[in-house]
Amino acid sequence: MTNIILCGGNGTRLWPISRTLMPKQFVKLFDNKSLFQLTVERNSKVCESQFIVSNSEQYFLALDQLEELHKTNNEYLLEPVGRNTAPAIALACMALEPEEIVLVTPSDHLIKNETEYGKVLKKARKLAFENNIVTFGITPTFAQTGFGYIEADDASCEASESIMEYSVKAFHEKPDIVEAQKYIDSGNYFWNSGMFCFKAGLFLNELKKYSPGIYESCEKAIKNQVCAPSKNEDKAFIRNIIRIKSEDMLNIPENSIDYAVMEKSSLVKVIPSDINWSDVGSFDALYEELPKDDNNNTINENHISVDSKNNFVYGNERKIVTVDIEDCIIVDTGDALLVSKKGSSQKVKQVVSEIKKTTQLHNIHLTAYRPWGTYTILEDAKGFKIKRIEVKPNKRLSLQKHKHRNEHWVVVSGIATVTINDKTFTLNQNESTYIKAGDVHRLLNDSNELLVIIEAQVGEYTGEDDIVRIDDDYKRNGYINE
Numbered sequence: 502m503t504n505i506i507l508c509g510g511n512g513t514r515l516w517p518i519s520r521t522l523m524p525k526q527f528v529k530l531f532d533n534k535s536l537f538q539l540t541v542e543r544n545s546k547v548c549e550s551q552f553i554v555s556n557s558e559q560y561f562l563a564l565d566q567l568e569e570l571h572k573t574n575n576e577y578l579l580e581p582v583g584r585n586t587a588p589a590i591a592l593a594c595m596a597l598e599p600e601e602i603v604l605v606t607p608s609d610h611l612i613k614n615e616t617e618y619g620k621v622l623k624k625a626r627k628l629a630f631e632n633n634i635v636t637f638g639i640t641p642t643f644a645q646t647g648f649g650y651i652e653a654d655d656a657s658c659e660a661s662e663s664i665m666e667y668s669v670k671a672f673h674e675k676p677d678i679v680e681a682q683k684y685i686d687s688g689n690y691f692w693n694s695g696m697f698c699f700k701a702g703l704f705l706n707e708l709k710k711y712s713p714g715i716y717e718s719c720e721k722a723i724k725n726q727v728c729a730p731s732k733n734e735d736k737a738f739i740r741n742i743i744r745i746k747s748e749d750m751l752n753i754p755e756n757s758i759d760y761a762v763m764e765k766s767s768l769v770k771v772i773p774s775d776i777n778w779s780d781v782g783s784f785d786a787l788y789e790e791l792p793k794d795d796n797n798n799t800i801n802e803n804h805i806s807v808d809s810k811n812n813f814v815y816g817n818e819r820k821i822v823t824v825d826i827e828d829c830i831i832v833d834t835g836d837a838l839l840v841s842k843k844g845s846s847q848k849v850k851q852v853v854s855e856i857k858k859t860t861q862l863h864n865i866h867l868t869a870y871r872p873w874g875t876y877t878i879l880e881d882a883k884g885f886k887i888k889r890i891e892v893k894p895n896k897r898l899s900l901q902k903h904k905h906r907n908e909h910w911v912v913v914s915g916i917a918t919v920t921i922n923d924k925t926f927t928l929n930q931n932e933s934t935y936i937k938a939g940d941v942h943r944l945l946n947d948s949n950e951l952l953v954i955i956e957a958q959v960g961e962y963t964g965e966d967d968i969v970r971i972d973d974d975y976k977r978n979g980y981i982n983e
Contacts, residue, residue, distance in 0.1 A: 502626060502698075504548035505593045505605045506540060508555035508563060509583050512863070513853045514782050517837035518815060521864045525781065526609035527562045530791070536781065537608045538566050543615060547622050548604055550574040552597070554589045556581070560742075561872040561975075581747040586695075587761035588753045591708055591719040596743055599702025602629045605758075606696050611790055613777035621774045624664040625698040633770045634707065635698040636669070636763060638691025640775040644681035647782060647847070649674055649693035649759070651771050652684075669769040672759050691773055695780075697758065707768065712761040714754050722749035784830045784846035788813040798823075813843065835867045836878075865965075872975045873898055874946075876956075886963040889913075890944075892952040897945035899973035906960030906967060908936040910944070915952035918945040941971060 508526060512519035519525040526537040534542075541551055551572060553563050557579050567575055578593050590605055597603065604622065612618050625635045638651045653667035672693065676684065684690035709716040727744035763769055781787050791799045796810045801821070804814045809823035816833035823831070830846055832839040839849070856863045868877040873896040880887040892898070892915075900920070910917070910933060917928040920943040921936055928934060936942045938960060946952035 502548045502602045502604050503550050503552050503597060504541075504544040505552045505554060505590060505603050506537070506544075506608045507586060507589055507605065508537065508553060508559050508608045509580075509586075509589065510609065513850045514847075515784065515787065516849055516853050516856070516863065517832060517834045517839055520862075520866055522558050523562070523866055523870065524559070524609070526607075527559070527566065530787070531611075535566060536611060537563065538570055539611065540606060540608050541567065541570055541572055543612060543618070544604060544606060545572065546615075547619065547626075550576065552576045552578065552593050552603075554578045554580065554593055556583070562870055564872075565870075576741040576743075578743045578745070580745055580750055582750050584750060584753045584755045586758045587708065587712065587715055587756045588719055588750075590697075590758055591705065591715060592723060592743070592745065594701035594705050595719060595723045597701040599700065599705070601701045602626055602698065603701050603704075604696070604698050607780070609781060610694070610696075611779045611781050613790075614775070617774070618776045620664055621772055621776060622698070624666065624772055628666060628770050628772075629698045629700060632700065632703055632768065634704060634763070634766055634768045635770050635772060637694045637696040637698075637774045638771045639694045639778045640773055641685055641690065641692050644678055644685050645692060646675055646678055646681050648780075650676065650681075650684050651691045651693050653689045653691065653771050653773070655689050665773050667771050667773070669763070669771050672764045691771065692778075693759070694774065694778060697763075703768070704762065707762050707766045711765040712754075712756065715756060715761055718749070718753040722746070722753060725749050784813055784832070784841070784849070785843055788830070788843070811843070837862050871898075872896070874952075879955075881963070884959065884961070884963075886958040888956045888958070890954045890956050892917075892944060892946040892954075894946055894949045894951065897947075897974065898943060899968075899970040899975075900941060900943045901971060902941045902969050903938055903960075903967050904969070905938060905962035906958045907938050908942075909957040909959070910934050910936070911955045911957075913953040913955055915946060915950050916948050917952055917954060918947045919943070920945070 510524040512521045512524040515525045518528055527535050529535045531539060553575060555563055560577055560579055621637065628635045636651065650673040651669060652671040652673060654670040659666050722745050725746060727746060779786055779790060788799060794800055796806060798806055798809060798812045799814055801814050801816060803816050803820050805820060805822045807824045809826040811828045812823060812826055813830045814821055818835045819833060821831060821833055828843045830841040830843055853863050868875055874891045874893045877889045879889055912928045912930050912932055914930055919926055919928055919934055921940050
């Protein structure tokens with residue numbers, strides 16, 4: 502099987518930990534591993550390769566985290582704009598052989614009963630081989646109003662090796678609490694996990710039959726994909742990548758796989774799955790999954806608790822002290838502080854809507870991840886900004902210039918190769934240089950060690966969009982439109 506991993510997301514439900522450019526699936530929340538990495542590890546036990554569907558920013562995050570896992574048999578589909586799950590899955594399937602069995606999974610779910618999960622996948626693969634479209638229904642544990650439901654047809658129940666299968670009677674949208682309780686009481690309703698298994702060609706045939714507009718526009722987009730990058734681009738960037746043009750992506754109707762295929766096809770089977778699953782869709786859900794101390798506070802080395810109980814506390818930079826605090830969510834990310842009652846964390850999405858009106862805090866952390874490394878904003882005030890920049894071995898930033906700011910670079914560790922206009926020179930530890938506004942410049946780490954510099958920006962405007970890229974190994978500034 503091939504695991505198609507869907508990496509979309511706006512980073513709203515776990516803000517401020519999660520942001521648009523660092524959504525929750527890439528945040529390392531579980532023993533220094535991300536949900537994305539746990540997904541890859543879990544599914545690579547039964548899948549031979551990974552097919553990552555993401556945007557260009559998330560591609561570099563996925564690439565780094567796959568390298569940490571030593572996973573090299575990967576393919577990528579880069580979407581310039583999201584069009585929901587049906588187009589994402591269709592485009593990936595069009596790049597595979599029709600008989601290839603695919604396991605489609607979100608990248609941000611947690612599954613703790615991997616033994617049962619393995620049994621469920623074995624059953625799903627068998628059903629997929631027999632030309633069924635398989636979905637996984639999570640055995641519900643309470644009347645959840647935040648999930649869609651799958652209604653199974655009791656009369657169609659079959660079982661083999663203790664794993665049941667049903668034909669699907671109907672899909673249902675997120676219910677209110679009264680309706681959700683009716684679903685639970687009936688015994689034949691399951692939470693919709695958003696995971697699927699089928700032959701790539703079979704799914705495409707059903708898509709063509711029931712949603713021909715999506716099928717035809719996806720087919721055109723694949724045929725018209727961006728050509729391979731030029732020879733001087735980063736080799737890691739050009740490997741096994743399908744890049745869709747923006748105009749083609751925008752012409753694809755936006756729809757979910759449920760609406761486009763699953764609710765219409767007669768080939769759908771559901772497997773009840775008691776696999777200890779969570780979509781980690783809120784801080785309340787995340788609280789349930791993290792280790793806790795004797796007072797049921799999440800364990801955090803920066804937290805000092807005085808008679809405080811049952812709290813979710815997250816912070817990596819500053820000390821967090823709680824006194825007589827109970828049943829709260831406290832999240833400190835350096836540039837934002839969230840305090841909420843437990844049970845109310847679904848309202849965080851409303852907060853993000855307000856944040857977007859006045860700041861970029863929904864979009865990016867103090868530490869931003871780039872294909873060449875990271876930068877962390879240490880100070881940002883009117884007229885100046887100070888950053889810590891880390892450049893990975895044998896990586897370089899774009900050849901660029903700025904209109905409104907001057908820059909001072911000081912090497913903290915490593916050796917920097919610096920280009921300013923027509924001059925190239927090296928800087929060692931504790932050496933510095935100055936770049937005037939308008940100078941064409943580039944920073945290169947031409948060594949096998951990490952390069953760390955402090956950058957002080959001074960000028961009338963220090964926004965991240967004050968950059969003109971002249972040459973870039975990663976073809977940013979709209980490369981999808983080539």
